[in-house]
Amino acid sequence: MxxxxxxxxxxxxxxxxxxxxxxxxxxxxxxxxxxxxxxxxxxxxxxxxxxxxxxxxxxxxxxxxxxxxxxxxxxxxxxxxxxxxxxxxxxxxxxxxxxxxxxxxxxxxxxxxxxxxxxxxADIEMSETHPAIENPMIWPVEPRGMKATRFDHALLYGPNLNEVLDLFTNVLDFSLAEYVDTPDGKLAIWLTVSNKAHDIAFVNHAEPGKFHHAAFFLESWNDVGHAADIMTHYNISRDVGPTRHGITRGQTIYFFDPSGNRNEVYAGGYTYYPDNPTRRWSADQVGRGIFYYEGELNEAFLSVVT
Amino acid sequence: MxxxxxxxxxxxxxxxxxxxxxxxxxxxxxxxxxxxxxxxxxxxxxxxxxxxxxxxxxxxxxxxxxxxxxxxxxxxxxxxxxxxxxxxxxxxxxxxxxxxxxxxxxxxxxxxxxxxxxxxxADIEMSETHPAIENPMIWPVEPRGMKATRFDHALLYGPNLNEVLDLFTNVLDFSLAEYVDTPDGKLAIWLTVSNKAHDIAFVNHAEPGKFHHAAFFLESWNDVGHAADIMTHYNISRDVGPTRHGITRGQTIYFFDPSGNRNEVYAGGYTYYPDNPTRRWSADQVGRGIFYYEGELNEAFLSVVT
Amino acid sequence: MxxxxxxxxxxxxxxxxxxxxxxxxxxxxxxxxxxxxxxxxxxxxxxxxxxxxxxxxxxxxxxxxxxxxxxxxxxxxxxxxxxxxxxxxxxxxxxxxxxxxxxxxxxxxxxxxxxxxxxxxADIEMSETHPAIENPMIWPVEPRGMKATRFDHALLYGPNLNEVLDLFTNVLDFSLAEYVDTPDGKLAIWLTVSNKAHDIAFVNHAEPGKFHHAAFFLESWNDVGHAADIMTHYNISRDVGPTRHGITRGQTIYFFDPSGNRNEVYAGGYTYYPDNPTRRWSADQVGRGIFYYEGELNEAFLSVVT
Amino acid sequence: MxxxxxxxxxxxxxxxxxxxxxxxxxxxxxxxxxxxxxxxxxxxxxxxxxxxxxxxxxxxxxxxxxxxxxxxxxxxxxxxxxxxxxxxxxxxxxxxxxxxxxxxxxxxxxxxxxxxxxxxxADIEMSETHPAIENPMIWPVEPRGMKATRFDHALLYGPNLNEVLDLFTNVLDFSLAEYVDTPDGKLAIWLTVSNKAHDIAFVNHAEPGKFHHAAFFLESWNDVGHAADIMTHYNISRDVGPTRHGITRGQTIYFFDPSGNRNEVYAGGYTYYPDNPTRRWSADQVGRGIFYYEGELNEAFLSVVT
Missing domain, CATH: 3.10.180.10 (2,3-Dihydroxybiphenyl 1,2-Dioxygenase, domain 1)
Structure with missing residues (x-):
């Protein structure tokens, strides 16, 4: 392999x-x-x-x-x-x-x-309800609700981003796909170990060990819209979106679980290869990088974590 | 990496x-x-x-x-x-x-x-019109026509599939994502070296060195439909689709360039990992494997190559 | 009104x-x-x-x-x-x-x-589960299966199309949106009494009183693709599609209920106004008119009715 | 007709x-x-x-x-x-x-x-570039930019909504599809003369003769997303969206032309019939009525007009 x-x-x-x-x-x-x-x-x-x-x-x-x-x-x-x-x-x-x-x-x-x-x-059992292997159908059963296909990635908040970056790239063999560059250093980093635009990401934050969001992969922008319909229907607290990230190009909604943990539904995103150049966002463009359509961060993005 | x-x-x-x-x-x-x-x-x-x-x-x-x-x-x-x-x-x-x-x-x-x-x-220059690296927009300029994002994969026809499979998996480090199993041996194999469901595929065929299609990646089923509109508008010879592959799950149209080389526009497809089990299609289900909606091969699939 | x-x-x-x-x-x-x-x-x-x-x-x-x-x-x-x-x-x-x-x-x-x-x-009771009137949600409950929104139109087969056309336009106030013109007269007519591209249509057929299909409206080409996934998953007999009609521009799949009655899922279609000119299809282009991508009728279209 | x-x-x-x-x-x-x-x-x-x-x-x-x-x-x-x-x-x-x-x-x-x-x-010439009438293609030429299909409707701001409503429904034969009901009277009315959910709408406003937006119809939620990509690419001032209206159910972006006139790209929306009941929105739900996902009005909605 x-x-x-x-x-x-x-x-x-x-x-x-x-x-x-x-x-x-x-x-x-x-x-x-x-x-x-x-x-x-x-x-x-x-x-x-x-x-x-x-x-x-x-x-x-x-x-x-x-x-x-x-x-x-x-x-x-x-x-x-x-x-x-x-x-x-x-x-x-x-x-x-x-x-x-x-x-x-x-x-x-x-x-x-x-x-x-x-x-x-290295070892985990195969699911009893895994996608079929013999003459598989597209899905085992019709997907439900927002139709999350998989746990896709997480964004974590904490200090010492340079050290985190060094550890992930030099010890764990991740690549730096994108980062936000500010006069005070890297505000945020997007790391990938695959063809996905990111597998884990970090934002600089004084308090260690904080959680920004866990993302679930959806198949299309249409499913992102459908997820938004479900959020309003069931009165799920929405943070921002449907919108798009300039960073990763993913189509997205941020929302919250009943405990206040942020979730994301995420579709699209480019195909990354390790010989791609790292994409750099300057401090004045970070708004467009995070929320491509809005062009600016909402107040919650940098402050609301669990 | x-x-x-x-x-x-x-x-x-x-x-x-x-x-x-x-x-x-x-x-x-x-x-x-x-x-x-x-x-x-x-x-x-x-x-x-x-x-x-x-x-x-x-x-x-x-x-x-x-x-x-x-x-x-x-x-x-x-x-x-x-x-x-x-x-x-x-x-x-x-x-x-x-x-x-x-x-x-x-x-x-x-x-x-x-x-x-x-x-x-190992070496190729970077394009002068590559996707931007500094504060990138989603695309450098608005995509045109069918909006092909990249050359994605090819399907080739020729003999000796067992030998091809052995070479690709044991020497070139590809994985076998899916194959069609018949009483006479493997009819077709889908090989990947990445998270894509396939990077190259082969169908068993007596004549060596033949070409079935080159595929261009599109971003969505909507773009597949738009590509079909373009094909009819410009009288481009279409083979089959819009439809879906059971194999890879990709959404697809086969069509021909003016010289008779088959092209594909392809969207979706699952995310492959090398620890995924190889998916097997039996001879009686190959029609659904290739054309998920039609459930059977069209006459051209096994015979028209360049 | x-x-x-x-x-x-x-x-x-x-x-x-x-x-x-x-x-x-x-x-x-x-x-x-x-x-x-x-x-x-x-x-x-x-x-x-x-x-x-x-x-x-x-x-x-x-x-x-x-x-x-x-x-x-x-x-x-x-x-x-x-x-x-x-x-x-x-x-x-x-x-x-x-x-x-x-x-x-x-x-x-x-x-x-x-x-x-x-x-x-003129009179029918309002449904107990009608779309909400007070502060309505997008849907009362999440739609299911192919997500049919409504019975949209029917295509009927029978003789005497000129007489049918005269009755519908001169007595019932329908408009002729499109028709297929052949040397032997009108092969087919699409009639509308609204902004829909058709509310009822007829194809010339020797045997009277025959039924070609009843159509259900879907919201998008994405839902048409989802409907196709469902058809294969549940082994529903599919006639043709996903494809598009040149006539009405609707995106479509024809399929059959277990009794052999043809159904259609249909999305899109242009907005018709009674001052629009009637669109005419010549005999040599009827294939593209019915199936825009295929460019020709399948055998079942003119022969399989109930 | x-x-x-x-x-x-x-x-x-x-x-x-x-x-x-x-x-x-x-x-x-x-x-x-x-x-x-x-x-x-x-x-x-x-x-x-x-x-x-x-x-x-x-x-x-x-x-x-x-x-x-x-x-x-x-x-x-x-x-x-x-x-x-x-x-x-x-x-x-x-x-x-x-x-x-x-x-x-x-x-x-x-x-x-x-x-x-x-x-x-009553009289206007037919366009020289109208949709084709003889064996029409889906479009005369590939649509460009945001792919506006037509001028669809306008939202106007001014006083005397009760009088406007009476005039439109009793003299001009429009129907009231939806309205926002507040203790101080109707805040807004959506009027239709067709199967569209609205052809013109009004919001109560002290200053007469003001303009909120003109809307262009797009074919799908995908085209709405594409329009958003274009807005960011060309630095077009965006007001809100991509989002959805609870009222009309349309999928939407508000944005501004270089002179400050608000535009809308709009897709979807339900099919209205004159025997449908008028949908009523209470004052506490108007936010969700206008912006279904956000659940509240942005500051510009009630104040920025030309």
Missing amino acids: ALKGILRPGFIQLRVLDMDEALTHYIDRVGLNEVSRSDDGRVFLKGWDEFDRHSFILREADQAGIDLMAFKVDSDASLNDFTRRLNAYGVATDEVPAGEQPGVGRRIGFTIPSGHRIELY | ALKGILRPGFIQLRVLDMDEALTHYIDRVGLNEVSRSDDGRVFLKGWDEFDRHSFILREADQAGIDLMAFKVDSDASLNDFTRRLNAYGVATDEVPAGEQPGVGRRIGFTIPSGHRIELY | ALKGILRPGFIQLRVLDMDEALTHYIDRVGLNEVSRSDDGRVFLKGWDEFDRHSFILREADQAGIDLMAFKVDSDASLNDFTRRLNAYGVATDEVPAGEQPGVGRRIGFTIPSGHRIELY | ALKGILRPGFIQLRVLDMDEALTHYIDRVGLNEVSRSDDGRVFLKGWDEFDRHSFILREADQAGIDLMAFKVDSDASLNDFTRRLNAYGVATDEVPAGEQPGVGRRIGFTIPSGHRIELY
Whole structure:
């Protein structure tokens, strides 16, 4: 294979204030499928177009936000290799034993300079409701609600973006697809480990470990419009959109789950290759970079995080 | 970077019977941009969303068809490595010196068991009209005609599919995304070296070196419909579509250039990862695999090639 | 009001061979809603975006086909006026008393020269699930299946098209939007009583009273593609499409209900005004007129009717 | 014919501060076609899908805004009839002789209680570039820019909405499709004379004769998104959108011409019939009625007019 090492965002674990409300939101409205619940109360979900057992995990807690984001690597050998490279770089790692999440093998965890916990793992069971392999139909069953196909990426807020960038590009083999350049340094960075325009992104923020949004991939601008119809119909709190990002070119809506965690539905985006030049946004154009049609940031973009 | 070795289909060179007619077709209707013409009469073209200098080459000749398809690799070291692996596998390679195509470095060429010439290269100049890097707009100028964004993939016809498959997966690091399984062996294979559902595909065919189609990527099903409007308006010969492939899930139209070379406009398609299982189509379902809505092959699919 | 007399296709009554299969088709797949069942076994349905109580009626019988198509007129005075004009023109009318269909007032029925029964009525109850009137949402509930918004029009086959045209334009105040002109006379006529490109159409056919298709309106070309996905998923017999009509410009799929009655999903179509010139299609261009992309009729178009 | 009396918005005449800038905007960006220029400097434009000679008129002046909006009626007899009804109602009319606009017959003009000049006319030449009548293609030439198909409707601001409503419904035969109901009376009314959800609308405003926007019809939500891409690309001042109206259900962007006149691109919208109930919006829901996704008015909506 030609895609090696870290393959994709594997799963994210978010904290929600009320699990029942959260499940109505993510299952009935966003369109994820429930996979299982663990004894400690976590609920495991996935999009209809994902082969892996789960990709989105909810945990009830007193405060919303992110527990961790994990990436799937291509092999156990890669997992060992990344562990060595992280340790050699000076990043301490711990190991979560296989089975802590149902169907998931051992995970290597570490804290990045922005204050977030990142994990890597090589093994996860295939979903019982994965896309068909023998003479597949387009979808196993008609998608529901906003028709989320997969957990696509996350945007995290925290300090030390230069260190985060160095770690992701030099140790974890990500590429810097785009960044916002200001006189005070990089305001934001978009990182990819694939042909997607981004797999994870960061915005500079004083408080570490904060969560801006988790994005679900939709198939088209039409589905983005349909998602907006659903948001108004069910009185889901919308932040901004339907609009487009200049950065990544994705078509988008930001909205909130009942606990205040921001979600995104995202369609399109260009095809990235590692020999593409990094795209640079100057401080005076960042508004158009984030919200291509509005040409300016809304107040919430830089301030509302969980 | 995490995408290593062969990155993508870099360019394809097709033979056309009348260059002026071909340029009207590919520039005014398909929407490619002309880059340059060489002294030997070749014309170099590209899609608006490609960074490389060119991706589509036309050569006037007495017979339509394909001269070669070339893949861009990530580095000169990879180029040397693939050369060694090809030779060790028993495939003879030749070297085309830098500059044989304007702006392109040395190329390693070889003939695969289906009778097609494949080339690899590591260096190509960046296009003068590449997508912007500083505060980019969505497109440099409004796309034209069918709004082709890039040369996306090709489907080739020839014998010895098992050998082709072995070469592409074991020497060139491609993955087999899907195949059609018949009692007489594999009828067709879809190979990818990226997150695209396919970068090149082959159908079993007695005569070697034949060309089925070159595909141009469009952004949406709406653009596919718009392309169909353009085909009728300008009396472009259409083969089939708008329809959808069960294989890759792409939304599609097959049509012909004035020389009889088949083109495709293609949108959508799933996101592939190398740990996805290979999808298998049985002989009795191949019709739905190729043309999801029609459920059967049209007569031209297996017989009309150049 | 400025739209006077006949307002729209009000309902159509079709015969089906198996009611359960028919209801699965029209409710679960096409997306109509069931309104009620009468003691004689008829089932009354409607699209989600219709105010009237019902618009689509199924009756179980030994043979598929059409019982009648009815138009809603703006007032009882208009109903009397049309009755007088029909009788004066030499068309015999009968009256179906109020209540023969639940919630529908008296209907005036007559046979047109193509052998079809047409009815007019002024009164029908408003649906209990009509689009909201107070602070309406876009839809009352998320549309289902192919997301049919309404019964839109029908195409009927029968003889005596000149007489049908004269009756519809001179007595019933329709306009001729388009027609196919052949050396043997009009092959087909598209008639409208509104801003829609057609409300009813006829194709010349030796056998009287035949049914070609009933069409359901969809909101977009994207919904047409989604409908095609549903057809393949549920193994619904498809005739042709997704494609486009040159005539009316509508985007379309023809398919069949389990009894063999042809359905259409239809989106787009131009906005017609009665001062628009009638569009004429010559015999050699009728293929493009019916199927704009294919440029020729398929065999079923002129021969398969119920 | 069944559509009688007033058929449609025929043309609107706007004042612009700089004709060259205005023409770049309306022709190159919005996609209208120039028809002719008159000796007094007016420029006559039309959308590609209109049969009439022109539908959009620009006049250079010191102040932006609206000169007049005119409706086409079905016949000279209707023109006389409306004149009689207006006069009997107490509205003074004047007559603009045939030829004052090139290709347009005599026009009956009057001032409505909101302070706007409205005209009626029965005769206008057919455009030389009208949609084809013999074996028509979907479009005469590929649409350009935002691909405006026609001048669709206008929203006007002024006082005396009750009187305006009475005049339009009782004298001019319009229907009230929707209105915003507040404790202080009707804030806004949407009036239709066709199957369109609105042909003209009014918002209550102290100053008479003000102009809120003229709308151009697009074919789809995809074209609305494309229009937004064009606005950012060419730095066109955008007011709000892409979004949707709860009222009419249209998909929309508000933006400004270089003189500050607001434009709208508008797609979709429900099919109206005169027997539909009038939809009522309460004061607390007007935000969602105007901007369905945002759920609230932006500051400009009620204040920025020309």
